[in-house]
Amino acid sequence: MITGPQCRAARALVEITRGKLTIRSGVDEAVIRDFEHKLDEPDDRTIAALQAALEELGAVFIDENGGGIGVRRKFTESEAKRIARLEGEGGIVANDRVP
Template sequence: MITPAQIKAARAMLDWKQTDLAAASGLSEMSVKNVEKGQKDSRMSTIQSIRSALESAGIIFIDQNGNGPGVRLRDRQI
């Protein structure tokens, strides 16, 4: 499960606004805002749509490894 902080960090790495993520994930901007606020009623399908959109754009989600969850940007292939 990805966290709201990971989503925000991933957007920052891609220089995406919430509207960009909403468009890429096929969700409303309000859905993205609610997930980033940590709304407990966020559907798993909503989270998965966000994750898929960010991963398609080059984000790698790092699970909890003792230092907390994180994100990184995949190396660009030349």
Template structure:
């Protein structure tokens, strides 16, 4: 799993990041992030990896299906 649009939005919300901040941290164009989060396009895998890496470096932890007893994909903040 790389990162879904919903996880990207949720991770940004948990971190208090704007799309501009994610674009700066990931070196991905804001327009690409906006289109992805709106479900208008799916970026290349390498772009999704860049987004995920930037969010993880800031403290997001991505959960895949089965990481919890109940529930699917998700995101949480890393424990301090």
């Protein structure tokens, strides 16, 4: 189950407003706001609806894994291939700091 802060972070990552999430999930906007600000904890079915809607939009929720819970954006297959190609280019290892 996701947390309110994860919900808020996922909305930012997939660039969706609370109003649009309300339409996609069927969850009232006030419930989303209170959940994100830790003012109220909706029932499991409501949280599952929010999580499903955000995952459909490209959010991936990360469970507690020793480093803490989180959320990231899912890459499409073509994006993943491009990233892999860039990571495998090689070249001179240098300091990334810009003077």
